[in-house]
Amino acid sequence: MYHWARDCFAADQYRIKGFLSAKPTDLDGFEIKAPILGDPLEYVPQANDRFLFAIGLIDVKRRLIDALVSKGAQFERLIHPTAIVCNTAKLGTGVVICPFVTVSDSVRVDDFAMLNFYASCGHDAHVGAYSVLCPYATLNGFAVIEEEVFMGTHSTVTPSRRVGHHSKISANSLVSQNTQPHTLVFGVPGQHKRLFTA
Numbered sequence: 001m002y003h004w005a006r007d008c009f010a011a012d013q014y015r016i017k018g019f020l021s022a023k024p025t026d027l028d029g030f031e032i033k034a035p036i037l038g039d040p041l042e043y044v045p046q047a048n049d050r051f052l053f054a055i056g057l058i059d060v061k062r063r064l065i066d067a068l069v070s071k072g073a074q075f076e077r078l079i080h081p082t083a084i085v086c087n088t089a090k091l092g093t094g095v096v097i098c099p100f101v102t103v104s105d106s107v108r109v110d111d112f113a114m115l116n117f118y119a120s121c122g123h124d125a126h127v128g129a130y131s132v133l134c135p136y137a138t139l140n141g142f143a144v145i146e147e148e149v150f151m152g153t154h155s156t157v158t159p160s161r162r163v164g165h166h167s168k169i170s171a172n173s174l175v176s177q178n179t180q181p182h183t184l185v186f187g188v189p190g191q192h193k194r195l196f197t198a
């Protein structure tokens with residue numbers, strides 16, 4: 001995210017102020033010239049702060065974003081310059097679109113969803129809030145993933161299929177039938193397994 005942010009936001013308008021993390025050593029060993037500013041649950045957003053999330057675990061991401069939003073944090077949308085995003089697409093707050101992603105005609109990507117590199121959304125597809133498409137994940141035309149769905153790398157949802165909220169699609173797996181919420185899909189064609197919910 002640090003490198004994508006530097007590609008996206010002009011240095012004369014934005015300064016990368018730092019990272020929020022509960023672990024002060026989290027950046028050790030990385031060539032990143034930005035400090036850790038503190039714990040995301042304790043940080044008090046400043047007037048000119050703009051936030052991006054860099055977290056792939058959906059439940060952690062949601063908890064921390066919700067905590068920051070409740071304190072008035074304002075999130076940026078990141079769209080990497082190498083991504084292709086059709087001008088008819090509707091993107092929510094805080095959406096992250098990584099390098100080489102394709103977002104086709106009339107796609108909807110809801111708040112705080114992340115599309116990792118080479119992910120693609122066919123025309124009229126819908127990505128629910130907080131969902132994550134790992135690298136090369138593919139949503140075909142009119143396919144829908146509801147809120148908080150995790151699509152593993154190289155997984156595919158075939159046209160017009162719907163994946164229920166809080167589901168996980170395993171890497172390389174194929175969703176060719178609608179799935180209930182809280183379902184794990186694995187294999188080709190995908191087998192469905194109910195995920196335990198608290």
Ligand SMILES: CC(C)(COP(=O)(O)OP(=O)(O)OC[C@H]1O[C@@H](n2cnc3c(N)ncnc32)[C@H](O)[C@@H]1OP(=O)(O)O)[C@@H](O)C(=O)NCCC(=O)NCCS
Binds near residue numbers: 056
């Ligand atoms: C989707 C995925 C994350 C789910 O794994 P998980 O979070 O460990 O799943 P859960 O802990 O919810 O496991 C639920 C159950 O499904 C099983 N399970 C998980 N993935 C499975 C798979 N591919 N095939 C069969 N069973 C699987 C677990 O063993 C567990 O079984 P249990 O209840 O009998 O113990 C994993 O299958 C996967 O695809 N990982 C790769 C993710 C990826 O692409 N990362 C790239 C990041 S950029």
